[in-house]
Amino acid sequence: MPRIVGQIDQAKSQAILDAAxxxxxxxxxxxxxxxxxxxxxxxxxxIYNHYGSKAELIRAIVDRRVEQIAAPLMAPGAQEHPQEALAGFGRVMLELVLRPLGRSMLKMTVQAADDMPDLARAFYEAGPQTSRRRLAEFLRQETLAGRLAVDDPDQAADFFAGMVIGVRQISGLLGVEQTATPEAIEQVAQEAARRFMRAYGVD
Amino acid sequence: MPRIVGQIDQAKSQAILDAAxxxxxxxxxxxxxxxxxxxxxxxxxxIYNHYGSKAELIRAIVDRRVEQIAAPLMAPGAQEHPQEALAGFGRVMLELVLRPLGRSMLKMTVQAADDMPDLARAFYEAGPQTSRRRLAEFLRQETLAGRLAVDDPDQAADFFAGMVIGVRQISGLLGVEQTATPEAIEQVAQEAARRFMRAYGVD
DNA sequence: GGAAAAATGGACTCCAGGGTCCAGACCATT
DNA sequence: AATGGTCTGGACCCTGGAGTCCATTTTTCC
Structure with a gap:
């Protein structure tokens, strides 16, 4: 309720968010x-001066994440070979999911989902939904250009995202340790892209 | 701590578990x-007579689920056409994930993961890991039999499982509503199987 | 029918953790 | 140097919910 407008330390706000x-x-x-x-x-x-309650603090954390999250998720560019573009997109998704920050962010949001459904939905739309949308759009373009043969871009996008992410997201949520070397990430992204091309290539 | 051995009502134990x-x-x-x-x-x-504490109650719930969970996850049979077998396997996985019980169970386990890592791990092994293992074994057999060309069965199994489950698992965790009609499930399983066959079929 | 165990429900204890208060220190700006 | 704001740290209040107790009733078994 107490709106803060005075000489509040902006950098401190961030430090609090980071710590939280x-x-x-x-x-x-x-x-x-x-x-x-x-x-x-x-x-x-x-903390209570900057954010009025624990709930609002959590909101602020997720909000900030929602801002950052969409940025790296640009649709693959149509200039390169589609397989390369897909692999690149897959790599970005994987890193988003596997990086400690991404993992803990998701866990937090899942835990908060019961009490703050709107927050969870915003997170969902900014992350999973946006990524699928952008990828689907790319697939649509490539199909129009005759470089792919995707009949249902939304489903295909979900398929590809699912292949790339696989079991890693939920194993992360369950706290099961897993090694995610950059090489492994690269390999998965590459292989998923290759197989996707076989599944959806023009004959 | 207090081990119960007397004339305790077994049916009541189950009723408690269900309610919990x-x-x-x-x-x-x-x-x-x-x-x-x-x-x-x-x-x-x-409740405290049957299970000594809230933590143990939660343990019991997850343990019971762990028992049930592996049963429907039998590897596809090699007698049918691999595509059909895959579709069937996919359908089972989807239902396991989408059914309300499955969703709430996963959510519970994720929430508990911080305090009971062993529990989360058991759940992971019984569910996600077992399903991938069985599927991988099937793919290996089919490849030996010359009906598929899978070089890395573990990865391929993860790909297929990811395609089938897609965004649904995490949208469920985030409480985002989604329609999961039997027809939709069937369609996804069929299509995933078809595309998988193109990606991994023998030329 | 009677004894032992278990179930009931409602009052009770206890505590972690959210949130508040306050007195003094620490800036800015005027 | 004075005023209005923030920051500190530590004591403090208060609530929800885990877990306990107990007198009474119900069930189970011989």
Whole structure:
């Protein structure tokens, strides 16, 4: 309720968000505010000055993520060979999903989904939905250009995204350790793109 | 701690588990024990007689699910045409993931993963991992039999599972509504199988 | 029918954690 | 140097919910 407009420290706001994302992401949503304060080297009161409640703090974290998330998810460019474009897109998705920040962000949002359905939906639209949309659009263009033969671009996009991500997303949510070397990421993206081309190539 | 061996009502144990799965699944892990008791038409004390604590109750729920889960996940039979077998396998996976019980179970386990990593791992192994293993084994056999050309069965199995499940699992976790008619399930399974055959068929 | 165990329900304890308050320190700006 | 704002840290209040207790009733088994 108390709208803050005074001489508030903007950099401190970010530090708090960072700390909160870190703590809530690893320890779960039930991690205490005191720990966030400690981690941010800030008094608890200050957190309540910047964000009015724990719920709003969580909102702010997810909101910020929602802003960042769509940026790297640009549709593949039509100038390169479609297989290369797909592989590139796949690599970006994989990194988004596998990077610690991405993993903990998703976990947080899932945990919050019960109490803040709108938040979860915003996250969903910014992440999973946007990525599929952009990819589907690319597939549509390539099909028009005669370089692919995709009859249902939305479904095909979901197929490709599913191949790339595979079991990794949910194993991440379940906290099962997995090695994700850059080489492994590259290999998966490449192979998925290759197989996708066979499945949807022009004859 | 208090091991129960007396004349305890076995059917009541199940009723409690059912109610708990329902309540914790929809309301989240933070749903109060009193509500579970009410839903199970049982006094709170009784729950503590059967299971010693909330944590153990959750364990019991997941354990039971772990038992059930592997059963329908038999590897496709080699007698039918591989495409049909794949479609059938895909259908089973989809239903496992989309059915309300499956969704709430996964959500529960994800929420519990922070505090009970072993539990989450058991769930992972019984579900996602087992399904991929069985499917991979099938692909290996079919390749040996010359009906498919799969070089990396584990990866291919993950690809197929990813195609079938797609965005649905995480949209379920995020509480985004989605229509999952039997026809839609069937269509996705069929189409995924068809495309997979093109991607991995013998020339 | 009677004894042992289990179930009931409702009151009770206890505590972690969200949120508040306050007194003093620390800036800015005027 | 004075005023209006923020920051600190630590004590503090308060609530929800886990878990316990208990007197009474019901069930089960001999």
């Amino acid at each position: 994302a870190e703590v809530l992401g690893t320890g779960g949503l039930s991690a205490p505010m005191d720990e966030i304060a400690r981690r941010a080297c800030v008094s608890k009161q200050t | 799965a329902e309540v914790l699944g929809t309301g989240g892990l933070s749903a109060p024990m009193d509500e579970i008791a009410r839903r199970a038409c049982v006094s709170k004390q009784t």
